[in-house]
Amino acid sequence: xxxxxxxxxxxxxxxxxxxxxxxxxxxxxxxxxxxxxxxxxxxxxxxxxxxxxxxxxxxxxxxxxxxxxxxxxxxxxxxxxxxxxxxxxxxxxxxxxxxxxxxxxxxxxxxxxxxxxxxxxxxxxxxxxxxxxxxxxxxxxxxxxxxxxxxxxxxxxxxxxxxxxxxxxxxxxxxxxxxxxxxxxxxxxxxxxxxxxxxxxxxxxxxxxxxxxxxxxxxxxxxxxxxxxxxxxxxxxxxxxxxxxxxxxxxxxxxxxxxxxxxxx
Amino acid sequence: xxxxxxxxxxxxxxxxxxxxxxxxxxxxxxxxxxxxxxxxxxxxxxxxxxxxxxxxxxxxxxxxxxxxxxxxxxxxxxxxxxxxxxxxxxxxxxxxxxxxxxxxxxxxxxxxxxxxxxxxxxxxxxxxxxxxxxxxxxxxxxxxxxxxxxxxxxxxxxxxxxxxxxxxxxxxxxxxxxxxxxxxxxxxxxxxxxxxxxxxxxxxxxxxxxxxxxxxxxxxxxxxxxxxxxxxxxxxxxxxxxxxxxxxxxxxxxxxxxxxxxxxx
Amino acid sequence: xxxxxxxxxxxxxxxxxxxxxxxxxxxxxxxxxxxxxxxxxxxxxxxxxxxxxxxxxxxxxxxxxxxxxxxxxxxxxxxxxxxxxxxxxxxxxxxxxxxxxxxxxxxxxxxxxxxxxxxxxxxxxxxxxxxxxxxxxxxxxxxxxxxxxxxxxxxxxxxxxxxxxxxxxxxxxxxxxxxxxxxxxxxxxxxxxxxxxxxxxxxxxxxxxxxxxxxxxxxxxxxxxxxxxxxxxxxxxxxxxxxxxxxxxxxxxxxxxxxxxxxxx
Numbered sequence: 001x002x003x004x005x006x007x008x009x010x011x012x013x014x015x016x017x018x019x020x021x022x023x024x025x026x027x028x029x030x031x032x033x034x035x036x037x038x039x040x041x042x043x044x045x046x047x048x049x050x051x052x053x054x055x056x057x058x059x060x061x062x063x064x065x066x067x068x069x070x071x072x073x074x075x076x077x078x079x080x081x082x083x084x085x086x087x088x089x090x091x092x093x094x095x096x097x098x099x100x101x102x103x104x105x106x107x108x109x110x111x112x113x114x115x116x117x118x119x120x121x122x123x124x125x126x127x128x129x130x131x132x133x134x135x136x137x138x139x140x141x142x143x144x145x146x147x148x149x150x151x152x153x154x155x156x157x158x159x160x161x162x163x164x165x166x167x168x169x170x171x172x173x174x175x176x177x178x179x180x181x182x183x184x185x186x187x188x189x190x191x192x193x194x195x196x197x198x199x200x201x202x203x204x205x206x207x208x209x210x211x212x213x214x215x216x217x218x219x220x221x222x223x224x225x226x227x228x229x230x231x232x233x234x235x236x237x238x239x240x241x242x243x244x245x246x247x248x249x250x251x252x253x254x255x256x257x258x259x260x261x262x263x264x265x
Numbered sequence: 266x267x268x269x270x271x272x273x274x275x276x277x278x279x280x281x282x283x284x285x286x287x288x289x290x291x292x293x294x295x296x297x298x299x300x301x302x303x304x305x306x307x308x309x310x311x312x313x314x315x316x317x318x319x320x321x322x323x324x325x326x327x328x329x330x331x332x333x334x335x336x337x338x339x340x341x342x343x344x345x346x347x348x349x350x351x352x353x354x355x356x357x358x359x360x361x362x363x364x365x366x367x368x369x370x371x372x373x374x375x376x377x378x379x380x381x382x383x384x385x386x387x388x389x390x391x392x393x394x395x396x397x398x399x400x401x402x403x404x405x406x407x408x409x410x411x412x413x414x415x416x417x418x419x420x421x422x423x424x425x426x427x428x429x430x431x432x433x434x435x436x437x438x439x440x441x442x443x444x445x446x447x448x449x450x451x452x453x454x455x456x457x458x459x460x461x462x463x464x465x466x467x468x469x470x471x472x473x474x475x476x477x478x479x480x481x482x483x484x485x486x487x488x489x490x491x492x493x494x495x496x497x498x499x500x501x502x503x504x505x506x507x508x509x510x511x512x513x514x515x516x517x518x519x520x521x522x523x524x525x526x527x528x529x530x
Numbered sequence: 531x532x533x534x535x536x537x538x539x540x541x542x543x544x545x546x547x548x549x550x551x552x553x554x555x556x557x558x559x560x561x562x563x564x565x566x567x568x569x570x571x572x573x574x575x576x577x578x579x580x581x582x583x584x585x586x587x588x589x590x591x592x593x594x595x596x597x598x599x600x601x602x603x604x605x606x607x608x609x610x611x612x613x614x615x616x617x618x619x620x621x622x623x624x625x626x627x628x629x630x631x632x633x634x635x636x637x638x639x640x641x642x643x644x645x646x647x648x649x650x651x652x653x654x655x656x657x658x659x660x661x662x663x664x665x666x667x668x669x670x671x672x673x674x675x676x677x678x679x680x681x682x683x684x685x686x687x688x689x690x691x692x693x694x695x696x697x698x699x700x701x702x703x704x705x706x707x708x709x710x711x712x713x714x715x716x717x718x719x720x721x722x723x724x725x726x727x728x729x730x731x732x733x734x735x736x737x738x739x740x741x742x743x744x745x746x747x748x749x750x751x752x753x754x755x756x757x758x759x760x761x762x763x764x765x766x767x768x769x770x771x772x773x774x775x776x777x778x779x780x781x782x783x784x785x786x787x788x789x790x791x792x793x794x795x
Contacts (some may be wrong), residue, residue, distance in 0.1 A: 006558065008551070014446030015280070015545070016307035016315075018322035021273070022499075024302055025326035028271065032328050036302065037554055037566065042546035045447050046509055050546075057548035061555035063562050074509050077484030126484035128499035181544030182575050219607030219656035234552075234658035244576055244604050279711035280545070281572035281580075283587035286538070287764075289567055290591035293536065297593050301567065310712050311774055339774050342749030391749035393764030 006035050006063065007138050010054055011130065012043040012072045019128070023069070023135040026121060030139035039068075046074040048098045049160065053178050055092070056102035057235050064089035069138040070099050071130040082114040082133050083157065084141065084150050091147070093138045095129070098160035105161070115151035165189045167197050171204070171262040174238070179255050183246030184220075185209075187259050189238040194261075203264035206230050208240050209251030271300050271328065272403050275319055276395065277308040277337045284393070288334070288400040291386060295404035304333075311339040313363045314425065318443050320357070321367035322500050329354035334403040335364050336395040347379040347398050348422065349406065349415050356412070358403045360394070363425035370426070380416035430454045432462050436469070437526040439503070444520055448511030449485075450474075452524050454503040459526075468529035471495050473505050474516030536565050536593065537668050540584055541660065542573040542602040549658070553599070553665040556651060560669035569598075576604040578628045579690065583708050585622070586632035587765050594619035599668040600629050601660040612644040612663050613687065614671065614680050621677070623668045625659070628690035635691070645681035695719045697727050701734070702791040704768070709785055713776030714750075715739075717789050719768040724791075733794035736760050738770050739781030 007027060013019035020041050027034060039058065043051045051072040059068050066089075073080075073095045085092040085100055087107045092100055096113075114120075114133060119140040124132040137150060165174035165188050174189040185208065194216065198204060206213040216230045220241040223229045228247060233239035240259070241247050248254070272292060278284035285306050292299060304323065308316045316337040324333050331354075338345075338360045350357040350365055352372045357365055361378075379385075379398060384405040389397040402415060430439035430453055439454040450473065459481065463469060471478040481495045485506040488494045493512060498504035505524070506512050513519070537557060543549035550571050557564060569588065573581045581602040589598050596619075603610075603625045615622040615630055617637045622630055626643075644650075644663060649670040654662040667680060695704035695718055704719040715738065724746065728734060736743040746760045750771040753759045758777060763769035770789070771777050778784070 005562075010551075012446075014307070015305050016309070016319075017305070017443075017445045018319040018500075019445075021275075021302075021304040021319065021323035022326060024304075025323055025328075028302070028328050028331075029326065032270075037551075037558070038303065038568065039551040039554075040545055040547070042544070044546070045511075054546075054548040054551065058551035058555055061552060061559065063555075063558050066558075075486055078486040125497075125499040127496065127504075131499065178547075180547045180549075181542075221605055221608040231657065232655075234655040234661065235548075239657075246575075277711075279572070280570050281574070281584075282570070282708075282710045283584040283765075284710075286540075286567075286569040286584065286588035287591060289569075290588055290593075293567070293593050293596075294591065297535075303568065310776075340751055343751040390762075390764040392761065392769075396764065 005033070005142070006037055006066045007142055008037045008039045008059070008062065008066060008068045009041070010039040010043065010051060010068065010070045011041045012045050012047065012051065013041050013130070015041055019130065022128070022131045026131055026135040027139040030136065031142045034139065034142050043072050046072065048072050048074070050178065051099050052102040055099065056106070059090055059092070059103065060088065062090060066090055067138050067141050068092045069134055070094035071134055072099055073097065073129060076129050077126045081154070082129060083154060084112050084114060084137060084147055085157070086110045086147055091141055093134050093141065096158050098158055100157055101159045101161065104157050104159065109157070110147070111154040111157055112147050112151045113154045116149060119145060119150060162188045165193060167193060171260065172197055174259045176253060176255055176257045176259060179248050182241070183248035184233070185240040185247050185251070185253055186233060186235065187238045187240070189259070191232045191236045194238060198261070198263065205262045205264060206259065207262065208259040209253035209257060211251050270298070271302055271331045272407055273302045273304045273324070273327065273331060273333045274306070275304040275308065275316060275333065275335045276306045277310050277312065277316065278306050278395070280306055284395065287393070287396045291396055291400040292404040295401065296407045299404065299407050308337050311337065313337050313339070314427070315443065316364050317367040320364065321371070324355055324357070324368065325353065327355060331355055332403050332406050333357045334399055335359035336399055337364055338362065338394060341394050342391045346419070347394060348419060349377050349379060349402060349412055350422070351375045351412055356406055358399050358406065361423050363423055365422055366424045366426065369422050369424065374422070375412070376419040376422055377412050377416045378419045381414060384410060384415055427453045430458060432458060436528045437462055439524045441518060441520055441522045441524060444513050447506070448513035449498070450505040450512050450516070450518055451498060451500065452503045452505070454524070456497045456501045459503060463526070463528065470527045470529060471524065472527065473524040474518035474522060476516050535563070535672070536567055536596045537672055538567045538569045538589070538592065538596060538598045539571070540569040540573065540581060540598065540600045541571045542575050542577065542581065543571050543660070545571055549660065552658070552661045556661055556665040557669040560666065561672045564669065564672050573602050576602065578602050578604070580708065581629050582632040585629065586636070589620055589622070589633065590618065592620060596620055597668050597671050598622045599664055600624035601664055602629055603627065603659060606659050607656045611684065612659060613684060614642050614644060614667060614677055615687070616640045616677055621671055623664050623671065626688050628688055630687055631689045631691065634687050634689065639687070640677070641684040641687055642677050642681045643684045646679060649675060649680060692718045695723060697723060701793045702727055704789045706783060706785055706787045706789060709778050712771070713778035714763070715770040715777050715781070715783055716763060716765065717768045717770070719789070721762045721766045724768060728791070728793065735792045735794060736789065737792065738789040739783035739787060741781050
């Protein structure tokens with residue numbers, strides 16, 4: 001572990017209470033010259049998988065030595081473990097409740113359970129471990145404390161998985177796992193699965209919500225305004241959008257909805 | 266006063282207009298190497314007491330010498346005074362309209378009215394003192410200008426008070442003073458009042474919204490999902506929550522609602 | 531061009547996805563010691579003119595050498611040009627789709643089309659040029675790369691204009707071009723046009739939404755709570771507000787609505 005000058009913050013705390021501020025204050029009190037980078041505080045309340053998605057899609061792009069403080073913690077005060085995780089040259093701190101399950105699927109990791117109270121805040125509540133444990137530990141990591149000093153090694157993180165898409169000779173069945181601010185529908189179907197299962201010569205039909213599409217385009221601007229379009233998004237998953245419109249609203253689709261790609265015979 | 270490298274920002278400006286940006290630009294123009302820390306820009310419009318709550322719960326945790334720029338200013342352009350306030354090793358700048366009343370209740374303070382226009386922006390509007398007075402003054406404080414140079418001493422700040430909870434031998438009557446992003450109901454009943462008035466051997470009933478509770482738990486995760494729970498929150502006040510749910514919505518409670526704790530005979 | 535230590539960020543990405551984080555990560559990967567300043571990520575989705583308004587009202591206040599990364603990009607993946615623009619001592623990077631049209635109306639500029647892929651990210655998507663082109667180019671500019679190295683000179687930026695207010699001897703006809711977080715209605719009528727066309731001795735009537743006003747006040751606090759008021763706002767345009775209320779809601783006005791100032795005979 002090398003010392004870090006960047007701590008990122010990802011939470012479901014929102015922007016109107018004092019929760020984000022209290023975490024920043026605790027960090028700056030311990031390591032005044034650290035640079036704080038807000039990733040998101042608008043993860044939907046208690047939605048650990050939405051937090052996991054944001055972490056999976058941006059954390060590994062940060063400079064070596066970055067520490068990622070990630071707190072979506074509906075089970076605060078229960079026996080869910082506070083953890084620190086090392087993945088390549090990035091470090092993560094937060095509750096072990098599935099928040100790190102998407103990134104831990106893609107990479108080897110080393111984890112410790114945060115049992116050493118020396119690096120916790122002295123004055124602790126039962127309901128705000130973001131301030132009292134996680135912010136404090138992230139700051140100490142940034143000052144150069146070693147992961148191995150934070151607690152005992154943990155073999156395996158809690159793993160929640162997205163449903164894996166199903167594919168056979170007839171096509172692919174997947175699910176909408178995230179809907180972004182624009183209403184774009186992001187599926188759990190990776191580009192590689194499409195490449196392995198579909199051939200350019202084959203006609204396809206894509207069924208999602210109240211619409212049917214018959215091709216995968218290169219960008220959502222490939223169709224005229226207001227039309228639906230399927231394309232490989234910036235996270236390497238199949239996405240469905242409405243060009244300059246909101247697909248969630250116009251196609252009547254919620255998170256968890258099915259998407260079917262049927263190969264035409 | 267010592268010079269500071271951190272200025273925090275707390276406003277009701279929201280995130281979609283240029284108001285926050287204009288304040289940051291003015292500050293960086295005066296003191297380019299200062300570190301800006303966003304606390305909240307989502308204080309509900311014009312809600313000075315919500316701003317006071319956020320300030321009260323996080324500002325004093327910051328490193329010595331931090332300057333807190335706090336602007337919720339519905340009376341901009343009237344005769345409400347622009348002020349700077351020193352509390353322990355923290356400095357506050359903003360309008361004297363109750364924003365600082367919760368923190369001023371808990372601590373001794375020294376205040377000045379910002380009458381010295383030398384530290385204001387040259388080009389001033391009547392409607393945006395956040396940019397034209399407060400940001401400029403905060404930046405000059407950060408550069409090392411003394412509070413006493415900013416204007417004339419002020420004996421007493423405007424004080425708005427939350428209703429004080431009422432207690433007698435029958436129990437405690439309080440009010441909901443803040444509802445957070447999760448819908449948790451935060452009361453004006455401090456832990457100390459509960460400790461002084463209730464004894465563990467006594468049975469209690471807590472009446473709030475459309476529910477009745479019969480104990481104070483240690484954390485909201487003490488009950489099963491979807492159940493209401495009373496506990497001492499991270500701000501040392503009694504709070505009511507729904508475990509993994511939204512108490513505001515499920516109990517039908519708005520800010521200002523009563524909460525009654527009745528000792529059972 | 532001199533090297534810069536500040537990059538500001540203005541987008542319509544919102545705060546709940548990984549898009550802002552991915553841009554910050556790309557920048558910090560190229561220029562780890564740059565200072566990131568969030569301006570807004572809540573520009574309404576795809577609303578380039580709302581983005582143009584925020585840029586116009588705050589960017590030129592920043593310290594010399596600041597780089598402004600501005601991404602509201604509904605046409606990503608089409609042939610709209612990625613550009614860098616120099617205006618006085620400020621530099622702008624983003625899509626040439628009208629985002630820079632308000633600021634380019636007020637100032638002389640030099641622009642280049644970003645054709646040199648050397649400064650783009652190696653791994654590029656068709657749908658996230660914010661991460662893959664604009665963030666990368668802004669970071670390289672901050673490291674000292676010259677504008678002329680980024681691509682070929684561009685004579686003229688895409689220009690969208692707000693309707694220009696109409697004035698004659700009977701009065702002024704304008705439009706609501708922005709509605710801010712408080713519901714204040716900001717018109718396209720500049721203070722200078724009012725000064726040139728109205729004389730203090732003349733009685734006027736201002737018609738907007740479902741109300742009629744008969745004077746221009748110095749600040750919105752000039753009237754009692756709940757009353758509508760016209761005044762020159764902090765952006766030097768005529769604005770209509772409700773003192774401590776929401777004019778958009780109370781006057782029933784949407785962006786694009788007419789406002790008429792009629793000189794009484």
